[in-house]
Amino acid sequence: MGVVVSKVKVLRIAVKQVLALSASYERLMKRIQADPGLPVPNPTISFWHDVLSPISSHIPESLPQYADVVIIGSGITGASAARTLFREGSDSLKVLMLEARDVCSGATGRNGGHIKPPLHHDYLLLKKKLGAEQAAKLIRFRLMHVRETLKTATEEDILDKSQCREVDSLDVYFTPDTFKEAKEQLQAWKKDMPEEAKDYKSIESEEAIERFHLSSNVSGVVYNTAGAIHPYRFVTSILARLLKEHPSRFSLATNTPCTAILSPTSSLIPLYTVVTPRGTVLTPHVVHATNAWCSHLLPQMRTKIFCVRGNMTAQRPGTSLSPSSIDGGRSWVFYDKHIGYDYLTQLPGSEHELMFGGGFVQADEDGLSELGTSDDSQINPGIAAHLAGVLPLLFGGNNWGSESLPHARKDSEEEKDKRWMQGRVKAMWSGIIGISADRIPWVGRLPLKLTGRAIHTSPVENQSASEKQAGTSNLAPPGEWIASGYSGEGMAHAFLSGRALAFQILNRAHDVQAWFPECLGVTEKRWEKANAEDIVEGIWG
Numbered sequence: 001m002g003v004v005v006s007k008v009k010v011l012r013i014a015v016k017q018v019l020a021l022s023a024s025y026e027r028l029m030k031r032i033q034a035d036p037g038l039p040v041p042n043p044t045i046s047f048w049h050d051v052l053s054p055i056s057s058h059i060p061e062s063l064p065q066y067a068d069v070v071i072i073g074s075g076i077t078g079a080s081a082a083r084t085l086f087r088e089g090s091d092s093l094k095v096l097m098l099e100a101r102d103v104c105s106g107a108t109g110r111n112g113g114h115i116k117p118p119l120h121h122d123y124l125l126l127k128k129k130l131g132a133e134q135a136a137k138l139i140r141f142r143l144m145h146v147r148e149t150l151k152t153a154t155e156e157d158i159l160d161k162s163q164c165r166e167v168d169s170l171d172v173y174f175t176p177d178t179f180k181e182a183k184e185q186l187q188a189w190k191k192d193m194p195e196e197a198k199d200y201k202s203i204e205s206e207e208a209i210e211r212f213h214l215s216s217n218v219s220g221v222v223y224n225t226a227g228a229i230h231p232y233r234f235v236t237s238i239l240a241r242l243l244k245e246h247p248s249r250f251s252l253a254t255n256t257p258c259t260a261i262l263s264p265t266s267s268l269i270p271l272y273t274v275v276t277p278r279g280t281v282l283t284p285h286v287v288h289a290t291n292a293w294c295s296h297l298l299p300q301m302r303t304k305i306f307c308v309r310g311n312m313t314a315q316r317p318g319t320s321l322s323p324s325s326i327d328g329g330r331s332w333v334f335y336d337k338h339i340g341y342d343y344l345t346q347l348p349g350s351e352h353e354l355m356f357g358g359g360f361v362q363a364d365e366d367g368l369s370e371l372g373t374s375d376d377s378q379i380n381p382g383i384a385a386h387l388a389g390v391l392p393l394l395f396g397g398n399n400w401g402s403e404s405l406p407h408a409r410k411d412s413e414e415e416k417d418k419r420w421m422q423g424r425v426k427a428m429w430s431g432i433i434g435i436s437a438d439r440i441p442w443v444g445r446l447p448l449k450l451t452g453r454a455i456h457t458s459p460v461e462n463q464s465a466s467e468k469q470a471g472t473s474n475l476a477p478p479g480e481w482i483a484s485g486y487s488g489e490g491m492a493h494a495f496l497s498g499r500a501l502a503f504q505i506l507n508r509a510h511d512v513q514a515w516f517p518e519c520l521g522v523t524e525k526r527w528e529k530a531n532a533e534d535i536v537e538g539i540w541g
Helices: 002-033 076-088 120-130 132-155 176-192 205-212 231-245 291-296 364-370 381-389 391-395 411-417 465-469 494-505 524-529 532-540
Strands: 069-072 095-098 165-173 201-204 220-228 250-253 260-262 272-276 279-283 285-288 305-315 330-335 342-346 354-357 425-436 442-445 479-484
Touching: 002 532, 069 076, 069 279, 076 095, 076 231, 076 479, 076 494, 120 132, 120 176, 132 165, 132 176, 132 220, 132 231, 132 494, 165 176, 176 201, 176 220, 201 205, 205 220, 231 250, 285 494, 291 305, 291 425, 291 479, 305 364, 305 381, 381 391, 381 425, 442 494, 479 494
Parallel strands: 069 095, 069 285, 095 250, 165 330, 285 479
Antiparallel strands: 165 220, 201 220, 260 272, 272 279, 305 354, 305 425, 330 342, 342 354, 442 479
16 A cells, blocks of 8 residues: 555546646747846946946937848947948948947956857767868858957057957866766867868877866866957947047937837839837848847747856865966866856956856756846846856866955945945846757848838839949848847857848948858748757756
């Protein structure tokens, strides 16, 4: 009898677990399918915003009645697109950039400062999914970002200000099985792409611990070079220069969300009406550079690009950490499970703050509670606790040393410093990541089916004088464009995605064919195949 009762209890427990999982799954899918809305007005304070740019709340006296291109979003994608439009477009081109909050207040101004392309980890999956040719082209596209970002910072004369630099980059593995898998992935990539992979090396436990001053628990390291940057300064410096050099042609309107886009009513002059709380603007081209929030204005993209909340910290390093970190000369990704990771860069100046994020699986339901969440005014407590405590364990107590004390500040800086905490953890914030259902970004013209807004264009010979005068005749046919869905790897995708998009708008797509991966294009076929449940079930499994 007792055995029967025990079996019944086990069965009841199993049923309850299945029901709980089912209810959790249903809640998750509802969040993913929901409208992300506009960015909340009271986000957590990112440490990248320690010193605000003079253009942080820039608002023109009035919005222009017309712009050749309206860019929605002021992060690295929007900045790159705008910069390219002015460098490569006609002298009459007019661009308006709209931002729902302060400038660069979304994911770009809230990330870890990494320019670390995911390469060997992704190569076999990309090859299986996209084919060898497109997988290789996407890997090369990612690799370009360190070089091109450094080149741009040099051209803009902001190399020091933006802290853009090459760093030693370590993928650190804490279990033998994850390190073994990484070595196998690295070997497969080296075999297919030997030139691109020649500087990537796997280093076994004992040598890695001694060479890089890491915890004695480390199983191994994959070593290469990558990039690091102060993303907020990089973006705001580019936008500030555009405002200065093109005051009559570039408008930046912060705290001015786009609340609606209306279809053109004329086929002779096919102009969208962009609606904001400060008025409307007519334009033939709308760029969606809003990443996680793109489906607010593009309902058809719900479940194709969806929100995930990430969490970040700025922390004071231990007093003995310099040999490990070389004071801003290294970056790290720490793996101890097959899902999720922690990531770390270090500022080269000030208190050499450690910019530390990740901890995804420390949230409720192994991280699933953060999927579909678009509120960056909150921090997940489980993730916060993990990020606040784990750093000394990753490096080892002797390598970490004692805790650092805050630097003494001038009286004039006392009020500003009240924003930051006085212990090891100096700041905590969150940011919203745009996850692509098929794990690669969406970059290009949006098919009308995906916008829900009809447009009828006229041949050039039938265009009216006013349309030609407006500057649209040398651009691509009117339409809506997108560069979003970077899946947490924005710094390895976004800058050149924005550049490629600008060339497409300028009707010069041929200029980027050599380096821009066709697999990132937006098609109805791709849209139909992309399924958010594949990612969710992969995490769940």
